[in-house]
Amino acid sequence: MSDGLKLPKFSVGTGDRFAHQAKAQLTACILAADAGVEVVPVWNKSNREHMIIGSEPSATRAAADAAVKELGWTKPYFLDADHINLKTVGRFLDPCDFFTLDVADLIGQPAKDEDVTAFLSAHPELVGTVTIPHVDEPFKTDKAFVEGVAHKFLAAVKHAGEIYRLLLENKGAGRFVPEISMDETDYPQTPVELLIILAMIADEKIPIQTIAPKFTGRFNKGVDYVGDVAQFTKEFNEDLAAIQYAISKYGLPDNLKLSVHSGSDKFSIYKAIYEGAKRFNMGVHLKTAGTTWLEELIGLAEAGGSGLEIAKEVYAEAFAHSAELCAPYATVIDIDPAKLPTPEEVNGWTSEQYTSALRHDQSNPAYNQSFRQLLHVGFKVAAKMGRKYLDALEANEEIVAKNVTTNLFERHIKPVFLGL
Template identity: 75%
Template sequence: MQLPKFSLGMGDRFAHQAKAQLQACILGAEAGADVAPVWNKSNREHLIIGSEPSGTRAAADAAVKELGWTKPYFLDADHINLKTYERFVAPCDFFTIDVADNIGQKSDDAEIAKFVARHPELIGEISIPGIDKPFSLDKAFVEKTAKQFLAAVQHAAEIYKAVVEKKGNEDFVAEISMDETDAPQTPPELLIILAAIADEKLPIQTIAPKFTGRFNKGVDYVGDVPQFAKEFREDLATIAYAIDKYGLPANLKLSVHSGSDKFSIYQSIREALKDTGAGVHVKTAGTTWLEELIGLAEAGGDALVLAKEVYAEAFAHAEELCAPYATVIDIKTANLPSPETVNGWTSEQYVRALRHDENDAQYNADLRQLLHVGFKVAAKMGTRYTDALQANEEVVARNVTTNLFDRHIKPIFIG
């Protein structure tokens, strides 16, 4: 199974927006950008919502059928490991293998020695087209990098083989996620990682490295944009070099995790893709859930009351809700309005506070991040929440489609 050149990982917490999300991809195709939709939902999200991967598959398939989508689409078992993969095997055809916990776990010394012996080409001066200066590696650096990442790659291979055994075939897309580390991988480190992946005969089609800066949930990139642009281009160059050097899949491409609403880096991504002809996979995480709230607030009446209730509960349980996402949110609690204040807001005030428009003085990034992780509140509402989505489907869907097309697909893939 081949992942197309451009793909968009789309979260749909409550499995009600697949049609609206797919409509954004249809608009993209009409504008000249073929972007494959990849619906993703992690095991943690399924546990919180009380859903099953089969439900996400059913929603995606129904949207594809209703809108007449004839191009590829995928369902991602997001951030799986050996403890969680089995429930995803049947409905999914894209597997994001999460090895964050294995990075830094030292492999057996003999395994490291074998790796270094297999790759004499990694020692010495290496020139990669697209990277300005050659870099020179010694044996100690290769050994050190292998100690840092070899166990993670070997564990990824173990997960991949477990999926193959359960699925009975290799007809799916595999991604390795290495973005949840303390520091960005340098091109030499990425090259060594890719050599290890080739050794394990892992046919991955995307890899998610760590980039400089913060990729907080649902808000803009925080960091040095020129440095990100440099790293992104160097990673593209390193992947192209490794494909040729190690026989990795020809369509192997970068994956940008928590790529939702990272508006300030989209131009850098688009220009790099245009200049190099490379592909990319961008995950938009949970912004669809936020667009649902915006749609409910915009609808007014009981829907606005419900949206205000979600905020009040999220505010009251902020510590609990934020804990699992501590490394990918940065909420200044002093900037959060009180529930009493929010209860007095009009539809317009709620929408302006939540909608990601940094030119709007009423936009509140702290409120947005809290609500981003607050989907557990809506999950506890059960059918009361999903009934509200259905009752206000038109306004909610319009916000979901607009968000994905105007704020993501256009700036990244069209310009």
């Protein structure tokens, strides 16, 4: 089903809010290649982030291309139009070659009865006992269950089909990588639901190369996984089995893989992801998004002087506007206001106190995940600073870049793709 542009087996989604860290991020992928594994970068920035910062996707493309040229990267790389829909896709058409079709908002919107009936009659194999290789217990379904899943997800998948066909018309077949994202919704999809969804996607003739379901547990921004690791491991393996089965059964692309959104810093499940991918010999797309921006703040704080002053100023403003900053991310953050230091307290901190509170080192008693999450969503504050913030990044480029590279390679790439 898929010809043309192909996403390699392992890829990492790297957010770069201010388009200044492409080189530092790419350096982490070069370190991975030196360690014996190909992990290709997918630079991603959503429409919401472009709107907040006042940037254009073309600037993200320019930064990625410049880093690739400067560092002599000859492997593939991609630019993701992150979380787009029919209303927002326009500005991404030219610069992007990876499109995350976000249909989470349509999940639960009732599908047309005739569409549900047509789906059920086309897929009798999904009703009853569905035996899948490498799954201990066969999936047991009945007509009412499959019908319920169709009513819940079919309208969303059909919308993804509309976006895909628009992309096809504008970009041409084989000239972009499609991903479907269903993670920003209230309830996780079970592995059997994922299989039924994959059948719908195949019916829509969308040659997806990655799919981002919502997994069990909480995937809060920039902090560790909250949930039952054993349950996640079981579901992740069953999801991989469902994908492998759907590839052979429905003719989906043979490089189709799971995408773990808000995957940054989910340290407690990285072993499960690595082992699952290895067991099934399948790829993984890990999306790290906003951690780069936090590493910029850590680098500025570490630099001391005016860098530390800017890091403190960002926190004071984020603290003052926390309700407004947190609102768009309410489903993916858990901040305890009682654990947030006052700006007055932070103003008295040394570089080490600031970086200890912010850097994701759970062995450090000073690490503060409420502080970290508030700053994670506080990039709007730095955006409002304009040149003041960007000048600070440029003045402290070396120390900032070191933090960005170390974070991406040591804390993410090594455990997920090298099992280290």
